[in-house]
Amino acid sequence: MKLNRRKFIKRTLIALATVEAFFLLRGSVNKVDTSSGTTELFNAGKATAFDKNKLYPFLTGQFFLKRFEDGGFLAMSFKCTHLGCVVNTNSKTGGFNCPCHASQFNKFGEVLSAPATRPLDYFPITIEKGELLIDTRKPIRRSSFNKSQLTYL
Amino acid sequence: MTNTNQEDKTPSSIEKFILHLHPAKIDSRAIKINRTFGLGGVCALLFIILCLTGLLLRFSYIPTVEHAYDSILGLKNNTVFGQFIRNLHHLSAKLMIVASFLHLVRVYYTQSIFLKRGENWIYGLLMMFLVLASSFTGYLLPWDQLAYWAVTVITQIIEYIPFIGHSLAYVVRGSETVDGNTLLNFYTLHTGIIPLLFIFLMCMHFWLVRKAGGIALPQQEEQQKVDVIPNLVSKEIMLACIVIAGLFLTAAFYDAPLLDQANPLKSPNPSKAPWYFLGAQELLLHLHPFFSAVIIPFATALFFFGLPYYKYNNLNIGVWFNSPLGKKITIQSSIIAFVFTFALIYLFEHFFHFDLWLSNWPGVISTGLIPFLFYAVPVAAYLLFWNKKHQANRTELIMACTSIILSSYICMLLISLLLRGEGMLMIF
Ligand code: FES
Numbered sequence: 001m002k003l004n005r006r007k008f009i010k011r012t013l014i015a016l017a018t019v020e021a022f023f024l025l026r027g028s029v030n031k032v033d034t035s036s037g038t039t040e041l042f043n044a045g046k047a048t049a050f051d052k053n054k055l056y057p058f059l060t061g062q063f064f065l066k067r068f069e070d071g072g073f074l075a076m077s078f079k080c081t082h083l084g085c086v087v088n089t090n091s092k093t094g095g096f097n098c099p100c101h102a103s104q105f106n107k108f109g110e111v112l113s114a115p116a117t118r119p120l121d122y123f124p125i126t127i128e129k130g131e132l133l134i135d136t137r138k139p140i141r142r143s144s145f146n147k148s149q150l151t152y153l
Numbered sequence: 154m155t156n157t158n159q160e161d162k163t164p165s166s167i168e169k170f171i172l173h174l175h176p177a178k179i180d181s182r183a184i185k186i187n188r189t190f191g192l193g194g195v196c197a198l199l200f201i202i203l204c205l206t207g208l209l210l211r212f213s214y215i216p217t218v219e220h221a222y223d224s225i226l227g228l229k230n231n232t233v234f235g236q237f238i239r240n241l242h243h244l245s246a247k248l249m250i251v252a253s254f255l256h257l258v259r260v261y262y263t264q265s266i267f268l269k270r271g272e273n274w275i276y277g278l279l280m281m282f283l284v285l286a287s288s289f290t291g292y293l294l295p296w297d298q299l300a301y302w303a304v305t306v307i308t309q310i311i312e313y314i315p316f317i318g319h320s321l322a323y324v325v326r327g328s329e330t331v332d333g334n335t336l337l338n339f340y341t342l343h344t345g346i347i348p349l350l351f352i353f354l355m356c357m358h359f360w361l362v363r364k365a366g367g368i369a370l371p372q373q374e375e376q377q378k379v380d381v382i383p384n385l386v387s388k389e390i391m392l393a394c395i396v397i398a399g400l401f402l403t404a405a406f407y408d409a410p411l412l413d414q415a416n417p418l419k420s421p422n423p424s425k426a427p428w429y430f431l432g433a434q435e436l437l438l439h440l441h442p443f444f445s446a447v448i449i450p451f452a453t454a455l456f457f458f459g460l461p462y463y464k465y466n467n468l469n470i471g472v473w474f475n476s477p478l479g480k481k482i483t484i485q486s487s488i489i490a491f492v493f494t495f496a497l498i499y500l501f502e503h504f505f506h507f508d509l510w511l512s513n514w515p516g517v518i519s520t521g522l523i524p525f526l527f528y529a530v531p532v533a534a535y536l537l538f539w540n541k542k543h544q545a546n547r548t549e550l551i552m553a554c555t556s557i558i559l560s561s562y563i564c565m566l567l568i569s570l571l572l573r574g575e576g577m578l579m580i581f
Contacts, residue, residue: 025324026320026324029324029327029338030323030324030327031327031328031334031337059418060418062418082309082437082442083305083306083309083310083437084305084306084309084330085302085305085306085420085424086417086418086419086420088422098420099420099421099422099423099424099575099577100302100306100420100423100424100577101434101437101438101577102438102577102578113506113508113509114441114508114516114520115437115438115439115440115441115442115520117441117442117516117520
């Protein structure tokens with residue numbers, strides 16, 4: 001197929017218009033966030049109330065709170081990073097299993113077996129007056145577990 | 154039944170209308186049922202049934218998270234024939250997917266997509282996409298567990314597209330997760346935009362068929378023409394009656410499924426995609442998402458859209474499988490692809506664990522490229538074998554490729570549908 005100047009200009013214009021249309025459409029069909037009160041942090045309660053080496057599910061906050069042996073807290077999203085199913089806890093390994101396509105995660109949320117390709121996302125924790133406040137608005141992606149993700153008293 | 158002495162009568166207005174859809178006379182070979190199996194017509198009929206039942210359903214359906222599920226229950230318990238209409242809608246949608254897929258297969262293997270029909274093939278593929286899209290958007294509306302998780306799984310796949318994936322998924326869902334916004338989006342698409350687009354494409358599709366001179370037939374010196382009314386029309390009415398009767402009968406005894414109300418905090422085990430997407434979900438189990446959600450779907454789509462335009466050296470328009478060799482290669486490659494896909498999946502399930510063996514390699518290679526090569530290399534070798542041993546030329550090889558793709562997809566779909574139980578593990 002030969003591409004002369006007219007055709008080239010015509011196609012460029014069409015391509016540009018398509019991109020523009022996409023953005024316009026995207027802008028106009030986007031919805032205003034109607035859920036109110038999401039600006040608040042999730043309060044999980046007194047930090048000292050959690051035992052070491054234990055896992056606490058917070059279904060309403062959509063995360064698992066893990067306190068490790070050294071006292072560090074990690075709040076992991078319960079959404080599988082593969083396609084977003086809710087993972088189950090696995091009491092044998094202390095980790096998580098996904099019911100949808102059988103991904104497995106260890107207790108740090110790292111992938112033990114595919115198809116998931118990255119560890120479970122985590123939420124930042126701050127401690128104020130001894131209470132654990134968890135920011136559930138935006139999950140943080142990570143490629144592996146490291147100490148800096150933990151929060152200490 | 155050939156009636157030829159109709160000329161003296163002026164056609165009634167209904168007959169005139171029919172003559173706008175069909176020409177007055179057509180080739181007698183075109184009305185043989187095993188030429189087309191009436192599949193395109195069945196699709197059009199199903200679309201009409203879907204529109205009518207859908208319009209009725211709109212009277213009782215409320216597209217909000219709080220009321221969607223209850224409105225379906227109300228439909229079931231308090232409306233006269235409510236459940237029946239819902240069943241009819243559900244069954245027609247299922248049948249439409251099957252019928253449109255078979256129509257696509259029929260059109261391709263009778264080699265009716267080339268030259269001026271190429272454009273119509275594109276419209277057909279777009280409509281196939283719309284059929285899937287409308288089924289999928291309708292899937293969410295009952296807002297039960299099945300619907301919720303199936304849609305969660307599929308919309309997350311979109312996020313794997315590099316660069317634009319996230320914002321695209323956001324547009325589709327209207328939010329970060331599947332919620333009321335998604336329901337509203339899907340409702341609008343399902344009951345407004347998709348049907349409208351579909352009507353437009355359908356008109357183009359029909360008009361282009363007529364413009365190309367009706368359905369594609371093999372070249373022949375002598376043509377025998379017959380009147381469309383009543384020869385073709387009577388057959389169409391008969392087929393329509395059979396389909397409608399079958400649908401009504403099934404809808405009276407088979408209820409459209411409705412699980413518990415959607416619960417975003419608990420995934421059912423196993424969570425499966427809608428059945429027609431199960432092949433894609435199966436692919437996701439074995440391949441890195443970059444391959445299974447991006448490269449392979451796009452390559453396949455490109456391949457199908459390009460089908461009429463590759464350089465062929467022996468077109469045999471209207472002839473099933475192009476040639477005897479084509480027939481042989483189609484049948485053989487479909488069977489081999491089916492068995493091979495099955496065996497490969499079985500091996501990957503139970504013996505090959507590249508993700509563990511090569512755990513310090515990047516995932517794209519260990520769980521993406523390597524399993525992909527396990528499939529691609531034997532397929533390439535198989536095609537080469539046909540090329541060298543049997544002198545299969547490009548037309549036949551492309552036909553083999555199409556057969557391999559279709560047959561592998563069906564194999565994966567069946568495995569996922571029938572052989573996967575709890576935790577999506579194979580049941581044997
Ligand atoms: S969603 Fe968890 S494995 Fe697919």
